Amino acid sequence: xxxxxxxxxxxxxxxxxxxxxxxxxxxxxxxxxxxxxxxxxxxxxxxxxxxxxxxxxxxxxxxxxxxxxxxxxxxxxxxxxxxxxxxxxxxxxxxxxxxxxxxxxxxxxxxxxxxxxxxxxxxxxxxxxxxxxxxxxxxxxxxxxxxxxxxxxxxxxxxxxxxxxxxxxxxxxxxxxxxxxxxxxxxxxxxxxxxxxxxxxxxxxxxxxxxxxxxxxxxxxxxxxxxxxxxxxxxxxxxxxxxxxxxxxxxxxxxxxxxxxxxxxxxxxxxxxxxxxxxxxxxxxxxxxxxxxxxxxxxxxxxxxxxxxxxxxxxxxxxxxxxxxxxxxxxxxxxxxxxxxxxxxxxxxxxxxxxxxxxxxxxxxxxxxxxxxxxxxxxxxxx
Amino acid sequence: xxxxxxxxxxxxxxxxxxxxxxxxxxxxxxxxxxxxxxxxxxxxxxxxxxxxxxxxxxxxxxxxxxxxxxxxxxxxxxxxxxxxxxxxxxxxxxxxxxxxxxxxxxxxxxxxxxxxxxxxxxxxxxxxxxxxxxxxxxxxxxxxxxxxxxxxxxxxxxxxxxxxxxxxxxxxxxxxxxxxxxxxxxxxxxxxxxxxxxxxxxxxxxxxxxxxxxxxxxxxxxxxxxxxxxxxxxxxxxxxxxxxxxxxxxxxxxxxxxxxxxxxxxxxxxxxxxxxxxxxxxxxxxx
Numbered sequence: 001x002x003x004x005x006x007x008x009x010x011x012x013x014x015x016x017x018x019x020x021x022x023x024x025x026x027x028x029x030x031x032x033x034x035x036x037x038x039x040x041x042x043x044x045x046x047x048x049x050x051x052x053x054x055x056x057x058x059x060x061x062x063x064x065x066x067x068x069x070x071x072x073x074x075x076x077x078x079x080x081x082x083x084x085x086x087x088x089x090x091x092x093x094x095x096x097x098x099x100x101x102x103x104x105x106x107x108x109x110x111x112x113x114x115x116x117x118x119x120x121x122x123x124x125x126x127x128x129x130x131x132x133x134x135x136x137x138x139x140x141x142x143x144x145x146x147x148x149x150x151x152x153x154x155x156x157x158x159x160x161x162x163x164x165x166x167x168x169x170x171x172x173x174x175x176x177x178x179x180x181x182x183x184x185x186x187x188x189x190x191x192x193x194x195x196x197x198x199x200x201x202x203x204x205x206x207x208x209x210x211x212x213x214x215x216x217x218x219x220x221x222x223x224x225x226x227x228x229x230x231x232x233x234x235x236x237x238x239x240x241x242x243x244x245x246x247x248x249x250x251x252x253x254x255x256x257x258x259x260x261x262x263x264x265x266x267x268x269x270x271x272x273x274x275x276x277x278x279x280x281x282x283x284x285x286x287x288x289x290x291x292x293x294x295x296x297x298x299x300x301x302x303x304x305x306x307x308x309x310x311x312x313x314x315x316x317x318x319x320x321x322x323x324x325x326x327x328x329x330x331x332x333x334x335x336x337x338x339x340x341x342x343x344x345x346x347x348x349x350x351x352x353x354x355x356x357x358x359x360x361x362x363x364x365x366x367x368x369x370x371x372x373x374x375x376x377x378x379x380x381x382x383x
Numbered sequence: 384x385x386x387x388x389x390x391x392x393x394x395x396x397x398x399x400x401x402x403x404x405x406x407x408x409x410x411x412x413x414x415x416x417x418x419x420x421x422x423x424x425x426x427x428x429x430x431x432x433x434x435x436x437x438x439x440x441x442x443x444x445x446x447x448x449x450x451x452x453x454x455x456x457x458x459x460x461x462x463x464x465x466x467x468x469x470x471x472x473x474x475x476x477x478x479x480x481x482x483x484x485x486x487x488x489x490x491x492x493x494x495x496x497x498x499x500x501x502x503x504x505x506x507x508x509x510x511x512x513x514x515x516x517x518x519x520x521x522x523x524x525x526x527x528x529x530x531x532x533x534x535x536x537x538x539x540x541x542x543x544x545x546x547x548x549x550x551x552x553x554x555x556x557x558x559x560x561x562x563x564x565x566x567x568x569x570x571x572x573x574x575x576x577x578x579x580x581x582x583x584x585x586x587x588x589x590x591x592x593x594x595x596x597x598x599x600x601x602x603x604x605x606x607x608x609x610x611x612x613x614x615x616x617x618x619x620x621x622x623x624x625x626x627x628x629x630x631x632x633x634x635x636x637x638x639x640x641x642x643x644x645x646x647x648x649x650x651x652x653x654x655x656x657x658x659x660x661x662x663x664x665x666x667x668x669x670x
Contacts, residue, residue, distance in 0.1 A: 171454045
């Protein structure tokens with residue numbers, strides 16, 4: 001093995017003399033720092049794997065590490081870089097695409113400074129009773145909230161009830177009515193010592209459909225992004241296994257894992273750290289295509305309800321966007337487009353993006369206020 | 384055959400018609416030596432399932448396949464009792480007036496072994512858990528338990544344990560993130576499309592009658608297609624299909640006309656078809 005500059009002196013062990021275990025574990029540490037989730041168990045597996053192979057061959061050490069320490073394609077470019085840095089050896093390298101490399105993420109506060117913050121105290125006085133304040137808040141556009149109202153909104157969001165759309169399940173469940181369940185019937189006869197028993201019935205149950213939330217976090221959506229991500233968090237905690245969230249902007253970021261954190265603040269902080277293109281530009285068509293290619297077509301969008309939160313300002317060609325929404329519509333059960341501007345008086349769907357997407361949509365809703373999000377949940381449940 | 388290095392295993396796989404690259408051979412070798420399940424991910428058509436099948440043949444052990452699907456549960460994966468036969472047996476006993484013995488009703492005779500139990504019993508064998516990403520979370524947890532212990536306990540029969548753990552290959556198309564707990568138990572390998580040389584060799588292996596020029600032209604064209612950002616880039620299976628189609632038409636080399644006529648063997652979406660035609664078949668074939 002190529003001796004590493006930074007590796008601590010190898011320790012001699014009885015079974016494997018001159019086996020630079022510490023050098024290997026040092027590499028694991030470097031890899032962890034590079035963002036690969038290689039825990040102690042994986043590190044030990046790596047050492048065990050190298051001992052099965054020839055530690056003198058950089059290629060074999062490379063593969064041993066890649067096979068034991070990585071666990072997803074995103075890990076591979078990081079692994080290659082760390083391997084090169086630590087062992088300095090060039091080996092058979094994977095031709096992983098550039099696209100898989102995660103850019104260093106930028107922490108951005110999801111609650112941007114708000115122009116109306118100064119009017120806090122005045123507005124607080126106006127909120128005479130809690131009940132009427134809540135009622136007002138239900139209908140108020142997210143982009144017009146004061147800091148205090150924003151705070152209040154957070155608690156109101158958690159009160160939203162998510163009822164997923166359902167589909168018929170493949171498996172049947174015991175039921176009072178339905179068709180005869182031969183297996184259960186025979187089993188019950190068996191228990192009764194072979195006596196003829198009442199036939200038992202079963203019927204297909206229903207299972208929740210997957211819900212995929214695609215949240216546009218580009219500049220023009222900034223006033224809504226915080227509330228929408230909190231909304232996504234509420235839905236994720238209600239049904240962690242069937243809700244998936246991605247952000248769209250100049251690139252696609254999967255937030256499902258971050259949002260599965262029970263604590264809303266932690267989840268939002270993790271999300272902020274994960275989204276590198278917050279309040280940046282949009283390439284809606286392209287990012288949607290990345291979603292459909294990498295996730296949607298492989299199964300995530302199949303039969304799911306897909307909700308796109310975006311104002312439809314498309315800098316790129318609207319033709320691509322239309323195409324991609326069409327693809328999503330064919331893959332999924334329904335595509336619901338949420339455009340906060342729809343709620344405004346005199347809104348006409350004229351943005352090129354919306355126009356291109358419109359023919360493929362199940363529904364176009366506003367989602368600009370709490371009330372509107374509640375309506376969105378109705379649409380989702382009925383999809 | 385004694386396998387002491389990835390090179391040995393690669394040779395054994397080559398003997399049964401599977402041409403592994405260094406990564407695949409090393410991954411499979413380590414799975415064998417470290418007795419850990421091998422978790423294979425990669426684009427469709429990179430040879431994940433074929434690897435498990437080839438390993439069974441190369442090691443000369445049976446292959447047990449568990450195809451995962453939504454809603455799969457323990458009784459479909461592990462074991463079940465044959466209730467109708469138990470009932471018939473019970474009736475027969477009664478009409479004969481013999482004593483009814485419970486232990487007899489729940490014996491080997493009436494046990495239906497599903498793939499996981501079969502694998503534990505038949506070990507050494509290769510257990511292929513195909514498309515684990517289609518199963519539910521609960522099933523993953525259940526699978527993890529069986530793989531970790533290499534045994535199952537059947538309340539009426541007791542414990543069934545594998546003397547030698549089966550060589551387990553799990554495949555996933557990444558439609559869903561598989562739980563970390565399961566991945567941690569496994570070795571991980573991401574399969575890439577083969578390089579040109581290996582793809583040509585694979586086609587030769589499967590279609591020895593195909594003309595040499597045709598094979599390398601088709602393999603090259605498939606590679607070009609993979610760079611075109613298609614909805615479904617061709618895998619090795621599509622390269623094979625395409626070569627077979629052209630061979631069936633009696634072609635010895637790839638030209639624009641025959642390529643256009645057989646494009647359906649490689650491209651599975653109308654959009655992809657349009658895109659390739661638009662970007663020009665000449666460019667694809669000779670660019």
